[in-house]
Amino acid sequence: MSSVSSDRPVLIVGGGLAGLTVAHRIHREGIDFHLLEARPRLGGRILSVDGSGQISVDGFDLGPSWFWPDMQPALGQFVDDLELAFFPQQGHGDIVFHRRADEMPLRFGEMTQAPPSMRLVGGTASIISSLAARLPERSIELGARATGVRLDDSEAELSFIDAGGSERTRRSSQIVFALPPRLLEETVSFTPLIDEATAQRWRDTPTWMAPHAKFFAVYERPFWREKGLSGTAQSMVGPLSEVHDATTASGNAAPFGFLGLSAEQRRLMKEDEIAASCIRQLAVLFGPEASRPRATLFKDWSSDPLTATIRDRTSIDHPVVNRHPWIDAPWRGHVLLAGSETSASEPGYLAGAVDAAERAVALLISRMKDTFVVSSGGSSKRDNQKAAI
Numbered sequence: 001m002s003s004v005s006s007d008r009p010v011l012i013v014g015g016g017l018a019g020l021t022v023a024h025r026i027h028r029e030g031i032d033f034h035l036l037e038a039r040p041r042l043g044g045r046i047l048s049v050d051g052s053g054q055i056s057v058d059g060f061d062l063g064p065s066w067f068w069p070d071m072q073p074a075l076g077q078f079v080d081d082l083e084l085a086f087f088p089q090q091g092h093g094d095i096v097f098h099r100r101a102d103e104m105p106l107r108f109g110e111m112t113q114a115p116p117s118m119r120l121v122g123g124t125a126s127i128i129s130s131l132a133a134r135l136p137e138r139s140i141e142l143g144a145r146a147t148g149v150r151l152d153d154s155e156a157e158l159s160f161i162d163a164g165g166s167e168r169t170r171r172s173s174q175i176v177f178a179l180p181p182r183l184l185e186e187t188v189s190f191t192p193l194i195d196e197a198t199a200q201r202w203r204d205t206p207t208w209m210a211p212h213a214k215f216f217a218v219y220e221r222p223f224w225r226e227k228g229l230s231g232t233a234q235s236m237v238g239p240l241s242e243v244h245d246a247t248t249a250s251g252n253a254a255p256f257g258f259l260g261l262s263a264e265q266r267r268l269m270k271e272d273e274i275a276a277s278c279i280r281q282l283a284v285l286f287g288p289e290a291s292r293p294r295a296t297l298f299k300d301w302s303s304d305p306l307t308a309t310i311r312d313r314t315s316i317d318h319p320v321v322n323r324h325p326w327i328d329a330p331w332r333g334h335v336l337l338a339g340s341e342t343s344a345s346e347p348g349y350l351a352g353a354v355d356a357a358e359r360a361v362a363l364l365i366s367r368m369k370d371t372f373v374v375s376s377g378g379s380s381k382r383d384n385q386k387a388a389i
Contacts, residue, residue, distance in 0.1 A: 009034045009139070010364065011158055011175040013146045013188075016044025017350060018338045019178030020131040021078075021357035022364075027135055029365065034170065035135075036160055038145040038306050042132055044179075045209045045307055046350075048123025051218040051252070051295035058250050059123035060216050062299035063209055064350055065089075065246070065256075070115035072351035074358075079120070082130045089117040090222075090245040093230035096285045101237045105285055110230060121249040124350070144168075148189040149175060149335070156334045174367065176360055178338040180207040181326065186309045190331065198328045203311065205341050206319050208348035210312035213259040213266055213300040215278045216246060217293035222253040224286045231255050233285045239277050243285065254297075255282065255290075263302035263313040271298055319347040333367070336360045 010026060012019050015037030023035050037044075041055065048059030066089060069076025079086060091113055098105040120126045132140070143163025150157045157171050177184050181202035193199075222245065224231050231245025233255075241260030247253045257278065259266060266274065275296045282290035302308045319341040326337040338360035343352030 008155070008172045011036065011170055011172045012178060013158070013175065014044065014178035014339070015039070015042040015140065015142070016178060017046055017127065017131075017353040018340055018357045019044075019176070020128060020135070021354050022176050022178055022338055022361055023135055023139070024131050025358065025361040026364065027139075031365075031368065033139055034172075035140045036144040036146060036158075036170075037140070037142050040143050040163070042140070042142070043125055043128040045301065046124045046128055047299070048125035049297065051254075051297070053297060055125070057122050057126070057129070058248050058252060059125060060218075060246055060248065060252075060254055060256065060297060061119075061124045062214055062216075062297065063301070064124055065119055065244075066117040067120075067350050068115055069118060072346060072349070075346075075351035075354050078354050079127065082127065084126055084130060085121040085249075086118045087121060087249050089113070089119055090225075090247060091116070091230050091232065093225060093228050095230055096233040096243075098233065098235040098237050098285060105233070105235075107229075119249075123248070127350075146177075146188050148191065150191040151330060151334065173334060174336070174364060175334060176336045176338050176364065178357065178360075180210070180307075180339045180341050181205045181337060182207050182210075182309055182311060182341075183307070184337070184339075192330065194331060195328045198326075201322075201324075201326075205322075206315050206317040206348070207308060207312055208319060208340055208352075209301045210304075210308035211263055211302055211316045213261075213263075213298065213302065214256055215240060215259060215275065216254045216256040216297035217279060217282055217290065218252070218254045218295040218297070219289070219293055220253065222247045222251075223289045224255070227287065229286060231286075233257075235260070235281065235285070237284075238281070239274065240281055243282070254293075255286070257282075259300075262316075263300070263308075266300055266302070267313075274298060319352075321345065321347055336364060 009032035012035040045063040047062040050056035094107040096105045144160050146160045148159040155171050155173050159169050185202035233243040238260045240257030243257040246256040323344050327335050338356045340353035341347050343356040345355050346352035
């Protein structure tokens, strides 16, 4: 079992929900860390913005929107512990179904979802800002893109390019990669190489959200509700295949839809063409008022190089539970994977990110027990520092 030198912070690569959860948990235990995030913001695939596309504390969720505390009690408890408020997805009213372009859409009576989908007040990014507020700013470095890791005796050296474009390195005995395995395999080199079976497994693991795109149309009010519509629609005509009410807790009104077009089809279209086509479709589904949004938002995750690889343009699969180890020797004592896709219970969901992070933290702390003595009060003390160096 490897021990961690107490003068080296744990390195965390990835500042999404998983990476921040790892940082939050080990910070509470008194363990130093340094988190590297390639984007100029925290959150990863969690992104909540206002109608102009700017990050907002009352935003529309361009990434994941929902969680289910009845089915995901650990995540529900996590949200409660952070003292975050949530509310049920709007579902009151009729559902619209559009089967063929030469037919009018059909209305069906309200369908109750059990258990209901929940949304966080302020958008999903509220969980990111809450976690970040609990962490020391000096331990978080934005705009830092990991490029390689090299094993050297009892430590690993991580190479990265910082926000200024300079190549830098950091050393630690423990590195947590809190990003999708497929993206990790594509963007970070390992010396010595990881074995081919492990590399292939990483490549074959679908990345949550990566193939998808979301479109929002923002209005002055949720006028569809006045017509007895829930804002939910299913369409076989397109370009939107599935539409939901995305109105925020404060009343900022918008429906959003998942694009039914493939990533390759979207790549052949201009964004304004996609937006115009989506608006026309919303007018067919919800009436002529839908043709006059005050703003639109579009996020294609397949074109985000910090989320998707070329494999994600053709893969629409969802990650599945796989309990085999995610890393091989000689890396197993020094590297941990904690992206949502590695969860043993909820891969590819917000709950999966928290679960994967919690599992990584438990293993990390067990590795570090030779260096840290956990006090009975739950905090940690450095023990025998000179002997550990």
